[in-house]
Amino acid sequence: MSAALEVPVIECVGDSFAIGYQHGERLAARLRAFLADGLGRLDRLLPAPVTPSGLAPATIAYRRAVSAALPDLAAEVEGLAAGAGITSEQAWLLQIRREIMGYQRVPTSGDCTTYARLGSGAHPTVLAQTVDLNGDLDDQIAVLRISRQDSPRTVLLLSFGGLLGYLGVNSDGLAIGLNLVLGGDWRPGVPPYLAIRHLLDTCATAARAVEMLRTIPLASSRSLTLADPVDSYCVEAIESSIHLVAQGDSVHTNHFLHPDLVARDELNVFARNASIRRHTACTSTLAALPSTAGVPAHFDLLCQPPIRVPDHGDIRRERTVAAVVLTPADRRLHLRPGDPAHTETLAFQL
Missing domain, CATH: 1.10.439 (Penicillin Amidohydrolase; domain 1)
Structure with a gap:
């Protein structure tokens, strides 16, 4: 490493x-x-x-x-x-x-893989994910610590290329991750990255953040995983309609899981097959991971193929440019920037 x-x-x-x-x-x-x-x-x-x-x-x-x-x-x-x-x-x-x-139909093997596991006792809740992006964006990673003068709440945010929002955790212990899903009409509205930032700015719990999300006119489809120390929700958003996929433990990749949305999935067949493989691999590996597993074990999971997507040398294709493990109870963001199989872990805390 x-x-x-x-x-x-x-x-x-x-x-x-x-x-x-x-x-x-x-x-x-x-x-x-x-x-x-x-x-x-x-x-x-x-x-x-x-x-x-x-x-x-x-x-x-x-x-x-x-x-x-x-x-x-x-x-x-x-x-x-x-x-x-x-x-x-x-x-x-x-x-x-x-x-x-918009909709990128280039055949690809990756986009983000995200999961939440609720904790119990001394073993805290974890929200973890790979960040799979095209455009070779490893060189655009930054971490923001945000303290608004009109709020006691602070936000720890992972950002790429000047984005005001992407994923992160706030001082109340609300953590949010995301996945790309393709469906519905993409139109002028609030980009989901900015919606996530707004939720981290304004919400203390995962349940409240889901309620708030329903009021935001989203520009495009996404799946969000929202966790706090005691609860977690996975939702899919399409044309500002929010569908609950799971409460509690969840795994999400890039195909729609809610039965009402499966038929509206616009993911190309190559990307869909890759998404299903990653979902299956993550689900089975997570099931075998002991409840006592620490942050290094979660990074080991995220680095396993096909969950981690290597660089194929094509800037148009998504690859894993970072991996993140969020622990809401202690308000920590653990980051491996770049290819997580080859970089060390950085830890940030509010």
């Missing part, structure tokens, strides 16, 4: 604009270079190159939708732009990259 990759840790304190400004200022050079690389590498991921002017209508539509639903996060995007020395449009582009990519 090699040494851990360097991961910036950014302390963000104050009002929404200030939090965004500190994030952008710390990563200014990296974000500008990322945008200069084919608009955040979109040119290498999409069938045809894109331009800022061509993306302007979508950027405006998403900005309006987020500003109406989550004005605090809209203000944070503006702070990100000011701090990084980029335009407002570029800062919004960083938030909606995945929405712009």
Whole structure:
């Protein structure tokens, strides 16, 4: 195992604009270079190159939708732009990259594998997942510690390429992970990454976060796994309709599990078969994992094939660019950045 990759840790304190400004200022050079690389590498991921002017209508539509639903996060995007020395449009582009990519039908062997296991006694609840992304985003990882001046709640967040939200845990012990699922109409609304950040900002429990999620006009389909020290929920979202898949222990990959949504699954056959294999492997391996297993054992699980997806040398294909083990009871985020089979564990705590 090699040494851990360097991961910036950014302390963000104050009002929404200030939090965004500190994030952008710390990563200014990296974000500008990322945008200069084919608009955040979109040119290498999409069938045809894109331009800022061509993306302007979508950027405006998403900005309006987020500003109406989550004005605090809209203000944070503006702070990100000011701090990084980029335009407002570029800062919004960083938030909606995945929405712009839409349904990716490139045959692939991976996207995220996520599971939750409720604890008992001295053995705490665990929410763990691989992070499988295309675009070679290992170099865009950052960890944010966020303290809003109007709230006693703090948030520990894993971010990629200037995203205000991705996955994480808050000081109440609410942890949230996610999986891509493909279905329904993707449309201007709140990107699920920003919705996750809003839930971490505002909710103390997994149950409350599920209730709050039902009020957010989501832009695209996702599965979320939400856990606190005593409870856990796995839900699937499609066109802002939230379907409960499981309460308690759960495993999710990238195909719909709720019976009402199976027929609406748009995952291509290659990706679906890979998703089923990962789901089966994770379910069986987790069942054999002792309840006394610690964080290293959970990383060992996440590094097993086919759960861990290696680099095939194609930037368009998803691969495992990080693995995370969240422990809500002690508000810790354990991270292996890059290929988790070859990097050491970093631990962050609120």
